[in-house]
Amino acid sequence: MPIEIPDVVIDRLPVYARALASLERNGREVVSSQELGTQLGVTPAQIRKDLSYFGRFGKQGRGYNVKRLLEELHQILGLDRKWTMVLVGVGQLGRAVLSYGGFAPQGFSIVGAFDSDPAVTGERLDGLVVQPVEQMREALAGRDIDIGIVATPAAAAQRVIDALVECGVRAILNYAPIAAHVPPHVHIKDIDPVLSLQSMTFYLKHEPAPGAPK
């Protein structure tokens, strides 16, 4: 598959897949781009255009076959297989990540956890023994780890990301509030709630509050 598809399109596909999975659980067999769009707050034209990058789905006026489109999206996104992840940083946030129930059902398994704090290493959490981050290279040597999750303080994050990349990890989920650098063959997604808040305050500031007097 040629990868000249805009990143923003790729970012939307998991959202479509999530909505379709929910429809499938509710026994729905067909859905229109109109209905899917209303549910997700995007235009039907946007959905049709996004999907058109990957071939023809659905027939004019007949909507999409929910099960078939979901299978196609899983196949496109690589969600038809398992992915292995390691977590670096086992503070409060790292513990929340470890105990988060949403990864495993979607095929993402955390198979290793690392921290620099001797008070934390050796601890058993959710079936994993936290290992010293200094031993990460040896611990991961010869293992096939797809994704690194970084939940360290900001000051340590770039160093940890560099080490993960040296270990052959090609995707980083970064919770640290830094604009991290990775080589071109490595993908990174930041989870930064402050950036999300800061883009909403723009609208809070510039739009009048309807009704309720401030």
Add this chain to the structure above:
Amino acid sequence: MPIEIPDVVIDRLPVYARALASLERNGREVVSSQELGTQLGVTPAQIRKDLSYFGRFGKQGRGYNVKRLLEELHQILGLDRKWTMVLVGVGQLGRAVLSYGGFAPQGFSIVGAFDSDPAVTGERLDGLVVQPVEQMREALAGRDIDIGIVATPAAAAQRVIDALVECGVRAILNYAPIAAHVPPHVHIKDIDPVLSLQSMTFYLKHEPAPGAPK
């Protein structure tokens, strides 16, 4: 200010502000769109185009004045004031949110916390007493809350979001893995690590691993 600016542009402004704040801390007075772009992995043309929505910053060939551009972005994004937030859902994730050190320095204060579990309500965490979510309406009546943070299980999230909107909240930071509905005057940002992972696996699947044999 007319709000016909694409959402993706607004989403990038906090990223620019974060990079400029870092440059300012390091004593930098001027930065080119070229250097800022390299640092953030976007093209200089993109940066210039994004900023052009808000007027003229920087002079051709002379770069941006770091301090002045940062002040302008703060003013545009509404980061020159304080914002109040309440948290609903005080499980492991909610606790990580409460203890997260990144909100307060950026002007975001959590001023209330709510949960439905009687084992949790009454507990004092980071200076807040967790209140029963059933009493949220009374607790927030007459108070000016800008943002609601939702860290409940998926099944409870839409109900909680509806209640927050009824309390006059106009922005939602949603950690629950649902495609939530809000009225047009309310803004919502989802924090969903699974969606971020799922858009990276597309690239892991379709791009060859360079060098390292798999």
